[in-house]
Structures are given as C-alpha cells and as structure tokens.
Amino acid sequence: MKIHADRDRCVGSALCVLTEPAVFDQDDGGLVLVRSEEVSGKVHDAIDLCPSQALRLTSE
Numbered sequence: 001m002k003i004h005a006d007r008d009r010c011v012g013s014a015l016c017v018l019t020e021p022a023v024f025d026q027d028d029g030g031l032v033l034v035r036s037e038e039v040s041g042k043v044h045d046a047i048d049l050c051p052s053q054a055l056r057l058t059s060e
C-alpha cells in the first residue's frame with residue numbers, strides 16, 4: 001500500500017502535516033507533499049482527518 005495525495009483536492013489545512021510530519025509536508029503554497037509513500041505512523045489518522053478527502057491508499 002502506498003499513499004496518494006490528490007493535490008487538486010487539497011485545501012492546505014495542514015492537518016496531515018500536524019498529524020504525521022514524517023510522511024506529509026506542504027509546499028510554499030500550502031499544498032500537501034508526500035515525503036514518504038510508505039504507510040507508517042499516524043497515516044491512517046491523517047487520511048481520516050483530511051477535510052477534503054485528498055488522501056487515500058493505493059495498492060500499487
């Protein structure tokens with residue numbers, strides 16, 4: 001399983017970064033960046049907390 005972030009949906013709330021900073025980051029515009037595609041730490045919590053449903057797991 002890998003993490004996919006849909007930057008077109010991201011609204012820059014930063015909840016994912018606050019929840020799991022080892023995996024998520026933000027660019028200068030506030031949009032999500034995935035630092036590591038490996039599912040670890042509180043990734044599932046971050047996916048649940050994202051207000052725009054921009055985060056999901058893929059089987060690739």
Ligand code: SF4
Binds near residue numbers: 005011049053055
């Ligand atoms: S929690 Fe969702 S909307 Fe907020 S920065 Fe992360 S991906 Fe974007």
